[in-house]
Amino acid sequence: MASHGLTSSPVRIVPLGGLGEIGLNLTVVECAGRAMVIDAGVMFPEERALGSGVLAPDLAYLEQSHLEILGVILTHAHxxxxxxxxxxxxxxxVPVYGTEVTLAxxxxxxxxxxxxxxxxxxIEPRRRFELGPFGIEPIRVTHSMPDSVALAVTTPxxxxxxxxxxxxxxxPIDGELFDRERFAELGAAxxxxxxxxxxxxxxxxRSGAESSIKPVLREIVARSRGKFFLSVFSSHLHRIRQLTEVSREMGRRVVPLGRRMAESVRLGLELGQLPFAPGTFVGPAEAEFLESCKLTxxxxxxxxEPLSALARIAADAHPRARVEPGDTVVLSSRFIPGNERTINTLVNQLCKRGAEVFYEAVAPVHVSGHASRDELAELIALVKPKYFVPIHGEYRHLRRHAALAAACGVPEGNCFLLEDGEPLTLSAGPAVHRARAVETGRILLEDGEFGDPGLLSERRTLGRDGTVFAVIAVSSKTGAIVAGPELVSRGLLIGDGTSAHIRRARAQLAERLGRVGGPFSAEGTMLRGEIVHTLRNYFSHALGKRPLIVPHIMEV
Ligand SMILES: [Zn+2]
Incomplete structure (x- = not known):
């Protein structure tokens, strides 16, 4: 059914996230008006001021492009x-495709x-399926998430x-090896x-084997006299499995804390990723009847993360678990840049409670789930691509990776450094890269709700320059100003300057509104526009700041 028209159709790859940042991965592959989406990820904001939510790629491009979206294919469940x-x-x-663990x-x-x-x-490794003009074959890879795959996509x-x-x-912990053979076959083809x-x-x-963690954990658990705490991403079933094996050897029961962790353990048991007998894991209530040295x-x-189990334990505010002298805490993950200060505070708190604390800087309690340079070079050598695009990284990572590909034999002119919103077109002729061609951005997701792009800049403005409220009352009969403007600022000014600047800004606004003359109304945009414009001007000139201006207009 591969129609003749398609064989000459160009294919366009449009990254909407993940190229220029770590996180937020989403790539669109288009052909003849139809598209598949690879992954749909979020990212935790580095600026805490942005709130407790997460960032997601703005999908305006997909909405405006009128592409027929055939489905989302997930590589893994992070x-x-x-x-x-x-x-x-x-x-x-649209339908979602993923391996068993990913879909769970x-x-x-x-x-x-x-x-x-x-x-x-x-979907399953080595089992190809068709999606419109695309033939998609998942290929087994190893990662810090079980059942992860790469995708080989046949296109026109x-x-x-x-x-x-x-x-x-x-x-690998689950015995599922990285499928070198298949990559090599594709490379040869x-x-x-x-x-x-x-x-x-x-x-x-190379990044090292996940299994190297087990002897380290065994040694630390064997030495600890009190309770043992492992802090780990709740989805890291391989590590949870290793610690559970070690705990079982030492006669300790394992207690998942928090809803997400309990849920992950439940999924792990259900999916066979945590092959343990019932009773290996116990709930926090049951744990209260067991001795400290019998508990992990x-x-x-x-x-x-401020609301997490570990943060609560460190603050001695967890209802079910306490850290006491003699206990051991292992932070088994990388300190993600941007989080270091918060994590350091946490480690200090745990130390003050008398715990012995281990983390990557003091013991080999973590290995990365991502390929280091030798592994990256190996994949390039296996696949022998004509063109290369580095993904999942900040600009500096992408650049380094493009250089590595060139050093591994991909012609330098064929290594494309794309950023979000920059499509690459593959066709019978040479591939073409276009800069800044597609609208991209980030939106905020919080408490199950989706913000608009404006919300992010609003939070940034509030954090940096504060806010000014302008309160005015207008007569509903005549449209004349009957009270105000009154101004109140928050987070903008300190000390006596407040009143002086606010007084001057207020005088300027009153003067401006006097000249405009009205009539004004609460619904109309004119009064609102005048207030925002005048005050923005004043604070920008007087203080070099752009506070969020919030007009509050009452009709009386
Ligand atoms: Zn991942």
Whole structure:
């Protein structure tokens, strides 16, 4: 059924997130008016001032492009690849494809934030399926999430390989090896484009096996006399499995703390990723009857997230678990840049409570789930792509990875450094890269609601320059100003300057409104516009600041 027209159709790759930042991964592959989406991820804002929400890619381009979206294909279940699924599916009712574990986690995500009744189809490594003009084959990779895959996408413009997140773990916990053979076969058959994970391109060598963690954990658990706490991402079932094995050896029961952790353990048991007998895990209530030295706790919050189990334990505000002298805490994850200060505070608090605390800087309690340089070079050598696009990274990572590909034999002119919104077109002729061609942005997701792009800049403005409220009353009969303007500022000024600047700004506004003359109304935009314009001007000239101006107009 591969129609003749398609064989000459160009294929356009449009990254909407993940190229220029770590997180927020979403790539669109288009051909002849139809498109598939690879991953739909979120990212945690580095600026705490932006609130407790997460960021997702703005989908304005998909809405305006009139593409027929055939489906979303998920490479694995990390939040930076599936977290924006509720947002995407509420806008586009399209089927979701993923491996068994990926869909189990995606379903949980949709249970939290909807929509209900999403169509889902399970995919398997080496089992190709068709989606419009695309033939998609998942390929097994190893990563810090079970059941992760890369995608080989057959298109009218050639074969595209998307690595997903990967490393090449020689001894994976679940025994599912990185499928070198299949990548090599594809490489021999001819790959047009490789898009590959750049997260760890700055690290030399190889990332190391996940299984190297187990002896380290065994040694630390064996030495601890009191309770043992492991803080880890709740989805890291491989690590949870290793700690559970160690705990069982030492006669400790494992207690998942918090809803998400308990839910992950439940999914792990259900999916066979945590192959343990019932009774290996116990609830926090049951744990109260057991001796300290018989207990291992799993706590989320290794990034210092304020509402997490670990943050509550550190503040001695957890209803079910306490850290006391003699206890041991292991933070088994990387300190993500931007979170260091919060995590340091947490570690200090735990130390003050008398715990012995281990983290990456003092013990090898973490290995990365992403490929280091030698592994990245190995994938390039296996796949031998004609073109190369580094993905999943900040600009500096992408650049380094493009240089690595060139050093591995991809012609330098064929390594494209795309950023979000910059399409690459593959066709019979040479590939073409266009800068800044497609609208991209970020929106805020919070408490299951989706903000608009304006909300982010509003929060930034509030954090940096504060706000000024202008209160005015107008007569509903004559449209004349009968009271005000009164100005109140928050977070903008300190000391006596406040009253002087506010007085002057108020006088300017009153004078301006006097000249305009009215009649004014609460609904009309004129009065609002005058207030915002005049006050913005004043504070910009007088203080070099742009506070958020909030007019409050009453009709009396
Ligand atoms: Zn991942």
């Amino acid at each position: 939040e930076d690849h599936v977290g924006a699924l509720p947002y995407l599916l509420r806008r586009f009712n 986690f995606a379903r949980r995500r949709l249970d939290e934030d909807g929509p209900v009744g999403a169509r889902m189809a399970t 413009a050639g074969l595209i390989v998307h690595s997903g997140d990967f490393k090449i773990d020689p001894t 001819g790959v047009a484009l490789l898009m590959s994970d750049s997260t760890n391109v700055e690290r030399a060598g 706790f799993l706590a989320s919050g290794s990034q210092g």
